[in-house]
Amino acid sequence: MDSSNLRALEEALPRDVRQRAQDRAEIRRAREAGGLWARLRILLLVLGPGILVMIADNDAGGVITYAQTGASYGLGFFVPFLVLMIPVAFVVQEMTVRLGAVTRRGHAEMIFMRYGRFWGTFSAVDLVIANALTLVTEFIGIGAGLHAFGVPLPVGVLVGLAAVLLVTLVGRYRLWERISLWIALLNIVFVPLALLAHPDWSAVARSFGTWQVEGGLTSGFLMLLLANLGTTIAPWMLFFQQSAVVDKGLSPREMRLGRLDTLLGGIVMGAVAVAIVILAATVMHGLPGQNGLNISQILQAVGRRIGPIAQSLFALGLIEAGLIAAMAITASTSWAAGEALGLKVRSLNAKPRDAIAFYLPGVIAASVAALVVLIPNAPLGFLNVVVQVLATVFMPAALLFLLLLVNDREVMGEYRNTRLQNVAAIGIVGMLIVMDGAFGASILLPHLLG
């Protein structure tokens, strides 16, 4: 066949298939080249979903939760606790990598196929609502961060929305992922900030031995413990990473690198979370009114103790945290809705004009969330509670489905969970279910905790 015919055949391929084939070609070439540089190149090509999902988990709400934690409880308990959360997050997210690479289907789609319409609809609807409400908190973070640079809140929120939509609608998964990864790099800004605060490193080291809870096991401590747990594993993360693995076209052959991607992401996530707790513990703990600080109080405290540049860097980190999470959650909404609706084209490789039905749910969720932030006197605190409640109701179901799917012999074959993976996963899932239930109860019935 001559080259013009081959070109015509290639151009007749659906755009998302063509783009995915190009990505696969690059991985194949690197694999054929061999050598250390080629292996590094394969790693760089495969990296993405794991790092993104973990860094996006350190979202605007997460940054504020970690800062409040450090301010209220100092270094004692939460530094080792958050380090312990790294393997917890890894064990859960790694299962989505395997599931996505083996089935080439998203999480919502697999729940529909294996467990029927009721649980499929329950999962998809709950996820889309929770995502839309979580997006509200991300735009609050973006607006507050930009406000620290003198940008009026409405302008900041609309700039954030424009950035999210612009990146979501680039029509190329690889480009979307690379832009997201560059933005996600800014998450590391909290590490030098913690160093600039000159923390007491011996106290940090001691905390791993003592796990000391300052003030004892009060209801406030339990609330923060559960909030920290809730920021480590969220329902959207399961759906996001599995769909991202599918859209990226990762195969079981790249599973080892997909795991490494997830592990690296988990380490960065944990390091940043710990850095924020150390920073807040150093500059805010022990001050009057240390409990329940809001965004502007946290920014002011950082500026007062470390300087205006540190305050600006913290604000920049907050903008990044909101932005990267908003981008990930917008994509997750489109993927999940596309899977639930059974759309034929549901890929970030599709041109927006050719896949309006796929992009629309994400665009609507992000736009509505941004507009809600702009409504004067909107009950934003109440919405935050609703987000947490929805996540609480939904998380056990999402985790159970994940565990059942990765143990499904017919689906996973040789890639199903090993006994050791099951022991770890069931332990973690059991703990998360119990603690999520307690968190939900504490939000709904605060007097239960005394």
Next chain:
Amino acid sequence: MARAIAPDEILRIVAEEELLQEPPVYGRVAVRGPIAALWWGLRVYVLLMAALIAIGFTRGLH
């Protein structure tokens, strides 16, 4: 700069990795035994949380 990917290479990859084919279709799993118990546990959990939400809202949760 990366070498351009020729159409024949793209077409070969599409064929070899079956990128044009639909991913495998999985039928609905039969829910029985311990899985059925889990299912009921999940239903009870969802109902319990729904009841808690209702109680929370009637007590002025916000």
